[in-house]
Amino acid sequence: MASSKVTFRIQRFDPEKDEAPRDQDFQLELEPGITILKALNKIQAELDPTLALRYSCGSAICGSCAMKVNGHARLVCKTQVSDCVKDGVLRVGPMGNLRVLKDLVVDMEPFWDSLDKVKPYLAPDPAQAAPEKERLQSPEEFLRIDPSTTCILCGACYSDCNVLEVDKSFVGPASLAKAHRFIFDSRDAETTERLRKISEKTGVWDCTHCGECSTRCPTEAKPLERIEEIRVKAMTEGHHGNAGARHVLGFRETVGRRGLLDENYLPARSVGFFNIPGLLSIIPVGLRMMKRRKNPPLRPHSIDKVDEVKKTFARFEELRK
Ligand code: SF4
Ligand code: SF4
Ligand code: FES
Structure with a gap:
């Protein structure tokens, strides 16, 4: 297949020089089958070494390359240029709902802080003696949490969540998917407390069901589905005082x-x-x-x-x- 010319319209922002973000165009002649990450690497190597972006694995595993492509968050190492070019142009910008540090790099601190709020680690029963090796669970028990364990903490759902756009106190979709992972874990002993806490204001009921998080999620974590499961469990277990x-x-x-x-x-x-x-x-x-x-x-x-x-x-x- 022949190569094609693409204009990358990239949002730039240098806090030391710019008062506000601005767009800059870069033209690239690209072979078919190239990812957006590879194209950005090419721009950085051949056209402008000052372009700032964050990435690591290049294989949709580490979760560090999420950014907005044509206005929606995506992992750029997993996205083909050819799938996103419109009239010869492809727009790239930083993730939403997070402060831009430079160009395509955002401050992830609020995202990590929101995760902390759901106690994102296993809390086994302290009265039980620690096992000699690992804590076991059956394949059926694991299947219950399988989708939520696939979250790679990329922040794409956080970036495009409509509630977070107007209310930064909302715990957010990624944290709710992470909460699901422990609420439904057969080895966790704090299910009731987790459900009580997540049913409070800024938690699982503040989501407005827009579905954007699941659409943007590059894995099977699909936060909205996990949110619905948490709500059903909270209602079934009598957490009605909210x-x-x-x-x-x-x-x-x-x-x-x-x-x-x-x-x-x-x-x-x-x-x-x-x-x-x-x-x-x-x-x-x-x-x-x-x-x-x-x-x-x-x-x-x-x-x-x-x-x-x-x-x-x-x-x-x-x-x-
Ligand atoms: S479905 Fe809920 S959590 Fe997901 S993006 Fe929409 S408001 Fe946010
Ligand atoms: S739930 Fe999906 S979109 Fe959100 S952080 Fe995890 S992998 Fe990324
Ligand atoms: S670079 Fe690791 S997920 Fe894209």
């Missing part, structure tokens, strides 16, 4: 039992009927909605095909029992 769980229960009460979508009941049910500071805190939101005529009707409306919906909930109740 806004997320109360919202789920409230939804079941209005839609599942009454067949109504009661959007006035849900906010109060979620913060808690006796939580006076919580109730006061949602009043301004309600007033803003009223001002913009976005408030739900006072009389909740019935939902379409209500009998079908009730049947689905009843069936789910049976299965749950």
Whole structure:
């Protein structure tokens, strides 16, 4: 196959010279089958040695080469140039939700700090004597955590998470996938405490289900799927004293039992009927909605095909029992 000319539009930022990031174009004549990492190495070696980027293994193992390609986080050592060129141009920039140190290199500290919050290591029962060799688990038990063990801590999910864009206190998708890895580990003795903690504010219920993390994840860790599994386990084990769980229960009460979508009941049910500071805190939101005529009707409306919906909930109740 013939070589082709590609324009790499790279976001540059040198904190010693630039006040704001700027784009710089580099033209490369490339053979087919080249990865973006190799192309960036070529730019660095042949066109501009000051270009800063981070990488190590070149084989989608170390997780250090995540950056934005055409606006979305990807491992550049795993991504072919030919899959991403649009009208002869390929845009490369640093990961999102993290401070840029130089060009394509970001400060990963907030990402590592978020991991620390979920105690990312095995906590076996201290009352049990330490085994002579390793702590064993069956193949079936391992399969339960297999997907979450594949996380390579690249940060691609953290970069593109919509919640982190507006709320940096959210623990983030990678940490939740890591939490899953220990919550479901048969050798861990702190499942209850882990579930209690992760159900609090900034934890598993703060995710808005946009799915971006799973789309961006280069491994089978797929954070959104892990988040859903943690939520189910937290609900099943009775961790209901938090806004997320109360919202789920409230939804079941209005839609599942009454067949109504009661959007006035849900906010109060979620913060808690006796939580006076919580109730006061949602009043301004309600007033803003009223001002913009976005408030739900006072009389909740019935939902379409209500009998079908009730049947689905009843069936789910049976299965749950
Ligand atoms: S699904 Fe949740 S955790 Fe994943 S990117 Fe969206 S908001 Fe973030
Ligand atoms: S969950 Fe996926 S995207 Fe997120 S850090 Fe781990 S491997 Fe990377
Ligand atoms: S360089 Fe190691 S994952 Fe890309």
